[in-house]
Amino acid sequence: MKRYRNGGIWDFEHQVPLSTNRPVILGLDGGTTSTVCICMPIMPLSEPLPDPLPVLARALAGCSNHNSVGETAARETLEEVMADALSKSGSNRSAVRAVCLAVSGVNHPTDQQRILSWLRDIFPCQVKLYVRNDAVAALASGTMGKLHGCVLIAGTGTIAYGFTEDGREARAAGAGPVLGDWGSGYGIAAQALTAVIRAHDGRGPHTMLTSTILQTLDLSSADEVIGWTYADPSWARIAALVPVVVSCAEAGDEVANKILKEAVQELAISVKAVVQRLGLCGADGKNYFPLVMVGGVLEANQRWDIGKEVMNFISKDYSGALPIRPKVEPAVGAALLALNEEKDGKEISGADAMPLLDALALAKAVRRLMAKAMHYLLL
Amino acid sequence: MKRYRNGGIWDFEHQVPLSTNRPVILGLDGGTTSTVCICMPIMPLSEPLPDPLPVLARALAGCSNHNSVGETAARETLEEVMADALSKSGSNRSAVRAVCLAVSGVNHPTDQQRILSWLRDIFPCQVKLYVRNDAVAALASGTMGKLHGCVLIAGTGTIAYGFTEDGREARAAGAGPVLGDWGSGYGIAAQALTAVIRAHDGRGPHTMLTSTILQTLDLSSADEVIGWTYADPSWARIAALVPVVVSCAEAGDEVANKILKEAVQELAISVKAVVQRLGLCGADGKNYFPLVMVGGVLEANQRWDIGKEVMNFISKDYSGALPIRPKVEPAVGAALLALNEEKDGKEISGADAMPLLDALALAKAVRRLMAKAMHYLLL
Incomplete structure (x- = not known):
C-alpha cells in the first residue's frame, strides 16, 4: 500500500487515529462530466435500508472517462477523489473493505482488468474490488442495490444497460460521440451546432438556434462556431448547450424540435434493444421491470420533457416498464x-447481488419505492 | 529573420551560395492528413504555362490543421516543410518573393491573421504572404491559378469553395467532423464504425461491415471498436477505413450502400449551396463553370464511384458544371x-488573380484543359 503517490495524495492517512477507523466501503461514479465518491460504513443489508442512508463523506472531482481525458488523467482523478472521501470521513485505506468503481468508458473486459490492476496497486489485497460501467451504479441507485431491470442514462453521454434476474446483462449505446450516441447531451448539442453551420452556409434551413447559440457563447458570427467547437475537446462543454436547444424547441423552432424528437427516438431505441435482448418484458411483452432514468437530458423541462417523451415511446411496446427516478445518486x-x-464475498453479477424475486413481487417492491418518492417520479 | 528557431530548422541556410539564389515562390497545401510545400522559380505568367511546370523542390510533412493537432504542432509542421523545400531547392529565405499558405482549418479572418503574424516572424517584410483555406489552392490546381468556379474536396475532411469572376467567394461544409461534414472520409468511416456498434448492440441491422472492419483493424469483437476509436484522436486514422466501406458496398451490403449514398447527397448539397449563393450557374441555371474535384473519396472505384455519383447529382440541376480532375496537386x-x-503585388482575391473571361471563353479554356488531361477526367 503506497503512502506517497502522486505528490502526497495519501499523506492525510498519518493523522487518522486508529481507534476511529471503523470498516467502510467506497462507491464511485465516474462520468464524463464529473466523478463522485461516497464513503459509507459497513451495515447489515436489512430490509428496508435506513433512510437516509448513513453516508460518511462525499467527494467530487472532474471527468474520469479514460476515452475522454486519457488513462493517466482518469486514474489520477479517481485516486484523488477516493483519498478525498476517506480523508473527509476521518478514515483511511486500512478501514476499506470493498470498493465499487463504476466508470463510464468501461466497455470491454480489458478495460476492467486494466483499472483493476492499478486499483490493486492502491489497496491492500484483502479489499474487495469491483469495476463496472457507470450505468450499473445508476441502475443500482434506482433499485437500491438490486441488479434487475434497465437503466437509461442520458447526460453528456448516453447508455442503456440491463440485467435479468438470473444475472444476464446487455447494453446498448454508450459508445461515445463518434460512434452514434445521438441521443446524448453531446449528440443533441452537436446537432444544434451543426444546424447553425448548415443554415449559415446554405445547406440547411434558417433556425433560431443561430442567434441563441451565438449569444450564449458570446460569438459574433456562425464562422466562429467552428473555432469554438475545436478549441477544447471536452464533451461536457458541448453538451452544456442542451438547455439552449430545449428553449428554442419550446419557442417553436422547427429545427430544434426535430433534433429533440430524433434524440427521443434514439434513446428509446437503446432501451428497446436492451429489453428485447434480455427478454425483460417476458414472452407476452407485458412483464413488469424497473426502468431507471438518470441524467440531465431526461430532466423535466417546461413543456419539452425529453424523459417523458422517451417513456411514452417505450410504454407503447412495453407496458410493464416501471419508470424510476432515483432518490439517491449513482455513487x-x-x-x-x-x-x-x-457481505456475499462474491464477484458482482445480477444473480449474486439480488434475491430472486418473481415479477409480481418485484413490481410491488418497485411500486413501494415509487410511492415513497413521488416527487422524483415520472408517473 | 530568425536563423536558429526550433532547434536549427533554418541552419541549412548558411551553406547556400548566394550566386545560385534565384528568386522563388513557395506554395503550401496543409491538410488534415499531410502537408506539401512546393518551391517554384519566379516565371512570366505566359499563356499557356510551361508543361511540366518548373518545380524546384517538393517537401512533405504531416497534419497542419490547427483544429486537429493544435496550434503549436501545426505551426512547427508548416515551418519545417518550408525549410525542407527551400533546402532541397538549394535556396534560402532571402530568395523567397511570395508565400501562399493554403491550410485547412482557416475558417475566419482571425485564423488568417494569427497565421500571418507568425509567418511574418519567419520571413523578411518584403516577402508577400497569403493565407487561405486549402480549398482555394485546390481550386487553383484545377484552373491553373485562376480563381473562378467551385472546388469540392472530399478527403479526410470535406469542403466546397467557390469564386465568381468578380471576386465574390462562398464556402459550404469544411466545419470538421463534429459539425456535420458527413460526406467526408471521416464522416463515411465514422458512420461505418457506428453501424458496427449498432448491429452489435441490437439497434441496427446486421452488416458485412462488422466482419470486414474487425478483420481490417485486427480486433476480435465489436466492443473493441470503441477502445480503438478513442485510442487516437486523429481524423485521418478513422478516414482510412473508407475503402473498406466501398468494398462492402460493392459486395452488395445494404448498410454500406446507404452510407455511401448519403455521403454522395451531402457532398452534392455542399456544391449546390455554393453554386446557388454565388449564382455561378447564371440566371437560367445553365452557365458553364469549372467544378474542380479533389480528394481520395472522389477517386474512381471499381463499381461504386463516389465522385461520378456526386457529379450526376449536380448535373441534374446545373448542366453547365464542367468537372475537372486537376493534373497538378493543390500545393x-x-x-x-x-x-x-x-506579379500583381496585390492581395489575393478572385478579381485580382484572374483575367475577366466571359462564360463561353471560360468554358472553352476548361475544355482545352480537359482535352489535355483526358485520363484524369470524369467525362
Missing part, C-alpha cells in the same frame, strides 16, 4: 453494490 | 496563386 448505488459484495 | 495551385500575386 450511492455503487456503494450499495460494494456493500452487497462485501 | 502547385498554391504556388501558382503566389506567382499571380507576386
Whole structure:
C-alpha cells in the first residue's frame, strides 16, 4: 500500500487515529462530466435500508472517462477523489473493505482488468474490488442495490444497460460521440451546432438556434462556431448547450424540435434493444421491470420533457416498464453494490447481488419505492 | 529573420551560395492528413504555362490543421516543410518573393491573421504572404491559378469553395467532423464504425461491415471498436477505413450502400449551396463553370464511384458544371496563386488573380484543359 503517490495524495492517512477507523466501503461514479465518491460504513443489508442512508463523506472531482481525458488523467482523478472521501470521513485505506468503481468508458473486459490492476496497486489485497460501467451504479441507485431491470442514462453521454434476474446483462449505446450516441447531451448539442453551420452556409434551413447559440457563447458570427467547437475537446462543454436547444424547441423552432424528437427516438431505441435482448418484458411483452432514468437530458423541462417523451415511446411496446427516478445518486448505488459484495464475498453479477424475486413481487417492491418518492417520479 | 528557431530548422541556410539564389515562390497545401510545400522559380505568367511546370523542390510533412493537432504542432509542421523545400531547392529565405499558405482549418479572418503574424516572424517584410483555406489552392490546381468556379474536396475532411469572376467567394461544409461534414472520409468511416456498434448492440441491422472492419483493424469483437476509436484522436486514422466501406458496398451490403449514398447527397448539397449563393450557374441555371474535384473519396472505384455519383447529382440541376480532375496537386495551385500575386503585388482575391473571361471563353479554356488531361477526367 503506497503512502506517497502522486505528490502526497495519501499523506492525510498519518493523522487518522486508529481507534476511529471503523470498516467502510467506497462507491464511485465516474462520468464524463464529473466523478463522485461516497464513503459509507459497513451495515447489515436489512430490509428496508435506513433512510437516509448513513453516508460518511462525499467527494467530487472532474471527468474520469479514460476515452475522454486519457488513462493517466482518469486514474489520477479517481485516486484523488477516493483519498478525498476517506480523508473527509476521518478514515483511511486500512478501514476499506470493498470498493465499487463504476466508470463510464468501461466497455470491454480489458478495460476492467486494466483499472483493476492499478486499483490493486492502491489497496491492500484483502479489499474487495469491483469495476463496472457507470450505468450499473445508476441502475443500482434506482433499485437500491438490486441488479434487475434497465437503466437509461442520458447526460453528456448516453447508455442503456440491463440485467435479468438470473444475472444476464446487455447494453446498448454508450459508445461515445463518434460512434452514434445521438441521443446524448453531446449528440443533441452537436446537432444544434451543426444546424447553425448548415443554415449559415446554405445547406440547411434558417433556425433560431443561430442567434441563441451565438449569444450564449458570446460569438459574433456562425464562422466562429467552428473555432469554438475545436478549441477544447471536452464533451461536457458541448453538451452544456442542451438547455439552449430545449428553449428554442419550446419557442417553436422547427429545427430544434426535430433534433429533440430524433434524440427521443434514439434513446428509446437503446432501451428497446436492451429489453428485447434480455427478454425483460417476458414472452407476452407485458412483464413488469424497473426502468431507471438518470441524467440531465431526461430532466423535466417546461413543456419539452425529453424523459417523458422517451417513456411514452417505450410504454407503447412495453407496458410493464416501471419508470424510476432515483432518490439517491449513482455513487450511492455503487456503494450499495460494494456493500452487497462485501457481505456475499462474491464477484458482482445480477444473480449474486439480488434475491430472486418473481415479477409480481418485484413490481410491488418497485411500486413501494415509487410511492415513497413521488416527487422524483415520472408517473 | 530568425536563423536558429526550433532547434536549427533554418541552419541549412548558411551553406547556400548566394550566386545560385534565384528568386522563388513557395506554395503550401496543409491538410488534415499531410502537408506539401512546393518551391517554384519566379516565371512570366505566359499563356499557356510551361508543361511540366518548373518545380524546384517538393517537401512533405504531416497534419497542419490547427483544429486537429493544435496550434503549436501545426505551426512547427508548416515551418519545417518550408525549410525542407527551400533546402532541397538549394535556396534560402532571402530568395523567397511570395508565400501562399493554403491550410485547412482557416475558417475566419482571425485564423488568417494569427497565421500571418507568425509567418511574418519567419520571413523578411518584403516577402508577400497569403493565407487561405486549402480549398482555394485546390481550386487553383484545377484552373491553373485562376480563381473562378467551385472546388469540392472530399478527403479526410470535406469542403466546397467557390469564386465568381468578380471576386465574390462562398464556402459550404469544411466545419470538421463534429459539425456535420458527413460526406467526408471521416464522416463515411465514422458512420461505418457506428453501424458496427449498432448491429452489435441490437439497434441496427446486421452488416458485412462488422466482419470486414474487425478483420481490417485486427480486433476480435465489436466492443473493441470503441477502445480503438478513442485510442487516437486523429481524423485521418478513422478516414482510412473508407475503402473498406466501398468494398462492402460493392459486395452488395445494404448498410454500406446507404452510407455511401448519403455521403454522395451531402457532398452534392455542399456544391449546390455554393453554386446557388454565388449564382455561378447564371440566371437560367445553365452557365458553364469549372467544378474542380479533389480528394481520395472522389477517386474512381471499381463499381461504386463516389465522385461520378456526386457529379450526376449536380448535373441534374446545373448542366453547365464542367468537372475537372486537376493534373497538378493543390500545393502547385498554391504556388501558382503566389506567382499571380507576386506579379500583381496585390492581395489575393478572385478579381485580382484572374483575367475577366466571359462564360463561353471560360468554358472553352476548361475544355482545352480537359482535352489535355483526358485520363484524369470524369467525362
